[in-house]
Amino acid sequence: MSEALLRTIEERTDELVALASDLIRFPTVNPPGEAYAPCAEFIGARLASRGFQVEFIRAEGAPGDSDRYPRVNVVARYDGRTRGQTVHFNSHIDVVEAGAGWTVDPFGGEVMDGKVFGRGACDMKGGLAASIIAAEAFIDVNPDFPGAIEVSGTVDEESGGFGGVAYLARRGYFSKPRVDHVIIPEPLNKDRICLGHRGVWWAEIETRGEIAHGSMPFLGDCAVRHMGAVMEAFERELFPALDRKRTRMPVVPEGARRSTLNINAIHGGQTDDYDGLPSPNVPDSCRMVIDRRFLLEETLSEVKSEVIAILDRLRHTRPRFDYQVRDIMEVQPLMTERHAPVVEAVAGGIRAVLGQEPDYVISPGTYDQKHIARIGHLHDCIAYGPGILDLAHRPDEWVGIDDMVDSAKVMGLALDGLLRRR
Numbered sequence: 005m006s007e008a009l010l011r012t013i014e015e016r017t018d019e020l021v022a023l024a025s026d027l028i029r030f031p032t033v034n035p036p037g038e039a040y041a042p043c044a045e046f047i048g049a050r051l052a053s054r055g056f057q058v059e060f061i062r063a064e065g066a067p068g069d070s071d072r073y074p075r076v077n078v079v080a081r082y083d084g085r086t087r088g089q090t091v092h093f094n095s096h097i098d099v100v101e102a103g104a105g106w107t108v109d110p111f112g113g114e115v116m117d118g119k120v121f122g123r124g125a126c127d128m129k130g131g132l133a134a135s136i137i138a139a140e141a142f143i144d145v146n147p148d149f150p151g152a153i154e155v156s157g158t159v160d161e162e163s164g165g166f167g168g169v170a171y172l173a174r175r176g177y178f179s180k181p182r183v184d185h186v187i188i189p190e191p192l193n194k195d196r197i198c199l200g201h202r203g204v205w206w207a208e209i210e211t212r213g214e215i216a217h218g219s220m221p222f223l224g225d226c227a228v229r230h231m232g233a234v235m236e237a238f239e240r241e242l243f244p245a246l247d248r249k250r251t252r253m254p255v256v257p258e259g260a261r262r263s264t265l266n267i268n269a270i271h272g273g274q275t276d277d278y279d280g281l282p283s284p285n286v287p288d289s290c291r292m293v294i295d296r297r298f299l300l301e302e303t304l305s306e307v308k309s310e311v312i313a314i315l316d317r318l319r320h321t322r323p324r325f326d327y328q329v330r331d332i333m334e335v336q337p338l339m340t341e342r343h344a345p346v347v348e349a350v351a352g353g354i355r356a357v358l359g360q361e362p363d364y365v366i367s368p369g370t371y372d373q374k375h376i377a378r379i380g381h382l383h384d385c386i387a388y389g390p391g392i393l394d395l396a397h398r399p400d401e402w403v404g405i406d407d408m409v410d411s412a413k414v415m416g417l418a419l420d421g422l423l424r425r426r
C-alpha cells in the first residue's frame with residue numbers, strides 16, 4: 005500500500021471539500037440542462053492546470069441540445085511517462101431538480117457537521133470531486149507512472165445519458181485501446197462495489213376501441229374497459245409470476261432481487277388538462293406505459309413474450325379486443341465479473357482503507373455503465389463512490405466528508421493497483 009498516496013489525499017481534505025462545494029454551486033439541473041457549459045469548463049480548467057489534456061465535446065443534435073442548453077461534456081487525460089493501461093473516472097455532472105422541502109440552499113454547497121450539502125452532493129458531485137483529488141494525488145506521488153488517467157464530466161445521465169456517455173461511447177471514448185478500466189463514482193456507499201444493473205424494457209401498450217356517444221356506449225367500444233381486462237390479467241398471472249422469479253444477482257435493496265413491473269402511467273379517453281366539463285364519449289384508445297425490470301436469468305425476448313402472450317390470448321377470448329405494443333427503451337442486464345481487474349483493484353483499496361471486505365451489489369435501476377458495455381464494448385467497469393444512495397434526489401441531500409476522503413483513498417489505491425502493479 006502506498007502510504008505517501010494515502011497521506012497526500014488526507015492532507016487535501018479541505019481542497020476536496022472546497023471542490024465538491026464549487027461543483028454543487030453550478031445548478032446543472034436536468035431537465036432542461038442548465039449550466040452544463042460553465043460546469044464542464046470549470047472541471048476542464050482545473051484539470052488543465054494540473055497538466056491534463058482537456059477536450060470539450062458538445063453532443064450536437066442530442067435530445068435537448070440547443071444553443072440555450074448545449075450538451076457540453078468534458079474529457080481530461082493525463083498520459084504517464086511510459087505506455088500502459090488507462091483508467092477512466094466517469095461522473096455525470098447533471099442533477100435532478102431541487103424540489104421542495106430544503107432547509108439549506110440546494111445550490112449553496114454549504115458545509116456543516118462534517119457534511120457537504122446541496123443538490124448533487126451525493127449524486128454525484130462528491131464522487132466526481134473525490135475522483136479528481138484521487139487522480140491528482142496519484143500523479144503527484146507517482147510522477148513516473150505508466151499508462152494514463154482520464155476524468156470525464158458528462159451530461160444527461162439522469163435522462164438516459166444519450167447526450168453524455170452514449171454520445172462519447174459512439175465516438176470511441178469508452179473503448180479499447182483508448183481506455184481499459186472505468187470507475188463511475190455513483191453514490192453506492194464507500195464499502196460497496198456496484199457490478200452492474202438489472203435490465204429494462206419500457207413499452208407502451210395501447211388498446212383500441214371505437215368512439216360513440218357516451219349515452220349509448222353499446223354503439224361504440226370502450227378502450228378503457230379493454231385495458232381493464234389487461235390489468236386484470238396482469239394482476240392474476242403476470243405479477244405473481246414475476247414475483248416468483250429470483251436472481252443470483254446481488255441487487256440492493258433486496259426487494260429488487262426478482263423481476264418487477266411498474267405501471268408507469270395509464271391514460272384513456274379525453275385529457276383532463278382543460279377547464280370545464282368533458283363531453284360524453286366512449287374512449288377509442290387507452291395507453292399504458294410499463295416499466296419492466298429484468299434479470300440476467302431472463303432474455304429480453306422472453307420478457308416481451310410474457311406480455312404479448314397475455315395480450316394475444318385476450319385478442320382470441322375477448323370480443324373486439326385489439327392492441328399495439330410500442331417499445332420505448334431496452335437495456336440489457338449487466339454484471340461485471342468479480343475477478344475483473346477493476347473490481348479486484350477497488351476491492352483491494354476497500355480492504356486497505358476500511359479494513360473490511362467490500363459488499364458486491366447490483367443496482368435496481370440502470371446508469372451510464374449500460375452505454376460503456378453496449379456501445380463501447382468495455383466490460384471492465386463498475387460504479388464505486390461515496391454517498392448514501394437513499395439520499396439521492398431528496399431534499400437536504402448531502403455527502404459525508406469522511407466518506408469522500410475514504411473513497412478518494414480507495415480510488416487512489418485502485419489506480420495504484422491497476423497502473424503500477426499490473
Ligand SMILES: [Zn+2]
Pocket residue numbers: 096127128161190191
Ligand atoms: Zn447518479
